[in-house]
Amino acid sequence: MTLWLMAGLLFTPLAWAVLTLLTDFSRGRLVSWVGILVQALVSLGLWLAVNRDGGFYYGLGGWDAPLGIELRVDGLAVTFVLLTAVVAGACGLHAGVYIDPDKPWHRYFWPLFWFLWSGLNAVWLGGDLFNLYVGLELISLSAVGLVALGGQAGALRASLRYLLAALLGSLAYLLGVALMYGQFGTLSIAGVATWLSDHPVPAGSGMALALMIAGLALKTALFPLHRWLPPAHGIAKSPVSALLSALVVKASFYIAARLWLELGQPLGSLAAAQLIGLLGSAAVVWGSWLACRQQRLKQVVAYSSVAQIGYLFLLFPLTFSVSETVSLQAQQGMTLQVISHALAKAAMFLAAGNLILSVGSNRIDALGGVSRFLPFSLFSFGLAGVSLMSLPPTGGFAAKWLLLQASLGSGQWWWVLVLLAGGLLSAAYVFRIYRASFLESSGTDQFFHPSRSLEVIPMILAILALGMGLVSDQVLSVMALPFAGEGAP
């Protein structure tokens, strides 16, 4: 049963990419609804199966590592697979209504969407360094294609910038992989970690990890390498922006985190860990500050992503040379932050798309009076904002609470200041948009009313982000699941 679920999980997005390539947008939408349903059921089934039986390695093609490619199906991976099913499914449903079906190039939206999804699954489950590279490229190229789809010069400029940054990041990662293979003779992360656990660290291999993490940091838009992100996320169509901010940047971060947790202790150094934490803190403060100063609605949300990504990188100092409990707290905090930010940011971009559709402008000062016409979307935006501000009982609060405990537990109190400053600044940019939308403008009230289904989807995501804090214990329990170390089941 589990084997069929695995095959279904890998097969569905790729197969639907081909199917939707052969249809036009409207028929592709119907086909994609079926696909989203199938993929959601398969993801849920796999999550339940892993919850019941524990994780395992899945050797593709029947070959085990190091000769073949093994997928690592553990609690964290299936949680992210499920998260992807929820968020990408919601974005897909939203896009089906939001995107104009009459433009001929929009038929290519669905194949790119499904390729993106399959790349994400490949990354969450990946256990092979080179296979992760191919998965990353699958994600990057389909994301660039989605940003550029039918776009104007501005969109093309943003997507070219995105493409060049993504390619440079991938090459740095691949160079690291080359050094790893040259040193360890294997591409399996688990194989390298096992060998390192009872051998001294060979000279020169620290460089491999540094290159890989630097490349991934560029792809995750860690400060000061973040400048490509806001134009791309700001100018894409709203469902695409939601996908990019909620899931795509998390994919490269996830690989970096996995590498750090498996190999950071032997190959990393205290200075590197603190430096990455410092850059993450700078991202929190600088990203939030710039978000407060943007004139366009989606740019605010995009810069907020730069800030929220910064929190994730606190994982690096908080898991290096600390006690087991602190490290676990930091990992749990990171997991919750990924989940709650994915839900909240997807809700925020989708709601922002509705607001822009309604007022016909992407400027914040044009939002005046929209509160009377689109209270539902505005409320979703606000609920998501509450999660970003990390007020209880949201998932954002639970995440930052765990990070705070980890900082105090490890004696690295300085990260607490970052957590506080980030919360205050995010409150500032969310309230700024609220204020603008409650101001009554003197101009004529000409609002377009988007369809009900467009408004419901961000609301559901925002409520999920809000409720994440209440069920965080259940969510985090999958991380402690037993893991069958060797071989396929």
Next chain:
Amino acid sequence: MIRVVRLLILAVACLALTAALAASIWAIAGNPSPVNLPQLLSENLDRSGVEHPVTAVLLNFRSYDTLLEIGVLVIAGIAGISMAKTASLEDPELRTSDALLYALQRWFIPLMLVLAGYLLWAGADRPGGAFQAGAVLAATGVLMRLGGVPMEFLRPGLLLRLGLALGFMVFLLVAVASAIGGDAFLAYPPGMAKILIVVIESVLTLSIAMVLLALFVSAPVNDAEDPEEGSPS
């Protein structure tokens, strides 16, 4: 002045990085490697269905990489044709009446087709394979295109999209067929590996050539564009 300073800083940074990298490579080259993958590979080669180790790695041991890689290629193809101008595929500008090109075509095209076929066939036990054959096939197509041979099938219609996806589709179906039987995803049924690999390679060759050719031909661009969100349309 500032430009010169920036240039210097960048040059020094790149040099330092290169030096650090070279130092690590020098250090790693002296370390023994704990796993001997080539040996493991040659021990398992007879179970893979092909004699040429690189083909065995690409289409059996690490076939998931290849599957996703074809996906990347298809994405590029999709993004390419999504920007193509439908009407311009018979662009008269692209026709050249160069005598040299004409002669080249007369002699080269059959030769290149034979070469592509040979590369595909050789892949099982010698260097060569789907990708090289596909690249040669695409180059042939480019040459024909430059010579003004009409290529109706490259219109962004159903046929082109079918061609783009064909190789990927067959690969995917083979991958899932064994999984339905209870085996792992991408596993070949025992005894069928060789024939399946040959089938996959043949369709991949066509699709790879098609994608590369489509990307070349789709370069004339489309005028129509979406208004940016929130701008008056």
Next chain:
Amino acid sequence: MTEWLLDGLLVAALLATAVAALLSRDLFRAVVVFIAFGLLMAVAWVRLEAPDIALAEAAIGGGLTGVLLLDAVSHLGSKWPREGRQRGGKQ
């Protein structure tokens, strides 16, 4: 000894063409030098006992990428088609 000489010359030529391709003033010439770089890479792959890659590199680096980039250079070198023309939103 002659092998070392060959390798050394090849590496030097690779580096020289790489630098020349990036620094050449004329874009067209840069692409032509880049094609030469691709062909040298194919020779390097033969020296590394990787004939598969050599074949692919010759077909790609020397052939397709070259044609693709040359085509793009001639397109970008020509006059911007929209100058002095009405912007038509027609499909």
Next chain:
Amino acid sequence: MTSSLLYALAGTLLCGIGLFGMLWLSHLLRKLLAFNIMGSGVFLVLVGLPQNQGGPDPVPQALVLTGIVVAIAATALAVVLIRRYYHLSGLTTLDEEPAFREGGPE
């Protein structure tokens, strides 16, 4: 030192040259050339380094073939984007904003 290692070291130099080119040059096609040169450098390291100790190693050779396909896909996509960008804006670099779009603070 073997000739494989020589090629791996040449690969690092190509990486350095390519990196410099990608960051310094502003014309988009030149950036693309630099990307391809850097890619070739990475591939040389990927094959040259493991072959330093044993004979030819088919695994990295297969990886490089995959990598070349990915690189040509990325290059072709970039060329299509660059051409369309030029077509719509008349620009060949990312240094300046296209004319008909107001700039915001970055």
